[in-house]
Amino acid sequence: MHFAYSSDPRAVAATGLAFPCGRAKPVVGGFRLSGRWPFASGVDAATWMIVGAQIEGTPDRLMLLVPKDDYQSLDNWRGFGLAGSGSHDVKMQEVFVPEHRTVRPEQLASGRDAPGTLVHDSPVYRLPAYSGFGFALAAVPLGAARAALDQFIAGARLRATTFSASRVAELAPVQLRVAEASANISFAEIAYWTHLRELVALTNSGEEVGQDAKLRWKRDVAFAVGLSKRCLETLLTAGGGGALSTNNPLQRYFRDVFAAASHIALTWDVQASLYGRHALTIPLGDDLLI
Structure with a gap:
């Protein structure tokens, strides 16, 4: 089953934003995503992942939102500090991500161009x-x-x-x-x-x-x-x-x-x-x- 923010307003997303670790291949309606990302802190408590990837064949980068069913936590975090953060590697292979669950990182840099500003009044x-x-x-x-x-x-x-x-x-x-x-x-x-x-x-x-x-x-x-x-x-x-x-x-x-x-x-x-x-x-x- 795919988790949805609409049915879970308290949904939590962990992150893996090392862009070179992911590859996003453009397909009809979205992207095919593959990669392995380190340091996904909080992945054990999350129902989503936000990962970074290079768009195949271009120098462009993308951030993609992926539900829990579509990625694997590798349970390999053994840090001497922050031991409870669960900062495991996360892996996925040929996962389809629709266009509406993607954003260009440059859009978030200023905050003024972030998609969330179109539908939310909160300054966050x-x-x-x-x-x-x-x-x-x-x-x-x-x-x-x-x-x-x-x-x-x-x-x-x-x-x-x-x-x-x-x-x-x-x-x-x-x-x-x-x-x-x-x-x-x-x-x-x-x-x-x-x-x-x-x-x-x-x-x-x-x-x-x-x-x-x-x-x-x-x-x-x-x-x-x-x-x-x-x-x-x-x-x-x-x-x-x-x-x-x-x-x-x-x-x-x-x-x-x-x-x-x-x-x-x-x-x-x-x-x-x-x-x-x-x-x-x-x-x-x-x-x-x-």
């Missing part, structure tokens, strides 16, 4: 998809870093050291690292919320978002995630040997933050390079989606 459908993507992803490492800091402080207030029985909270190095970790996540949250509010305000106004703002958002979101990593590194150092136990939630926060920070949209070197090229007026390339 006008968000510039690619420059806004990092905000959704960054919520995970920033939230984990904040939770790690809160739990560390609560535990340190009560805990005694193993060898001297003195209170952990009274140790100057621990106090310094708590301050450093707090500053890291505080600055990360300020950058995150400042830019997110700007994105929402511009979207609500109907004003077109320029490349300067988009690349600045992408730069600072990646930098904020880097600060969340520094927060966890600092706390893990302050936690001593006890923080290494698999029973200590700190090590899981550490693994999850570092795994999330590996996403290309949150990787500092990638986003910093893009911003630097733009600032120095070096062309970014026509195939780049921003």
Whole structure:
């Protein structure tokens, strides 16, 4: 049976947007789609997949919506962090996708040309998809870093050291690292919320978002995630040997933050390079989606 959004208003779609991993062959009424896409986070809970593909015989790209019956989750996600995200590879072969379940990625870049804007009034459908993507992803490492800091402080207030029985909270190095970790996540949250509010305000106004703002958002979101990593590194150092136990939630926060920070949209070197090229007026390339 094919699932439909009309019968399931809470339907969830996972994504596999690595365009070179898919091939879409034009046929009457739509496309024949084949490929294998990595990192389909949330596929186990989804009833649809949105995948990217190259249109056969052209340099053009396409995003296609495919129901659960038509793809296979390969159950191969074994990450050391975000272990519960179910980021398996997804595979499909010669699946027919009708034209109405496709969209050109360029239509989503500005948000103003997205098909959803023709039938929905909500500003959500006008968000510039690619420059806004990092905000959704960054919520995970920033939230984990904040939770790690809160739990560390609560535990340190009560805990005694193993060898001297003195209170952990009274140790100057621990106090310094708590301050450093707090500053890291505080600055990360300020950058995150400042830019997110700007994105929402511009979207609500109907004003077109320029490349300067988009690349600045992408730069600072990646930098904020880097600060969340520094927060966890600092706390893990302050936690001593006890923080290494698999029973200590700190090590899981550490693994999850570092795994999330590996996403290309949150990787500092990638986003910093893009911003630097733009600032120095070096062309970014026509195939780049921003």
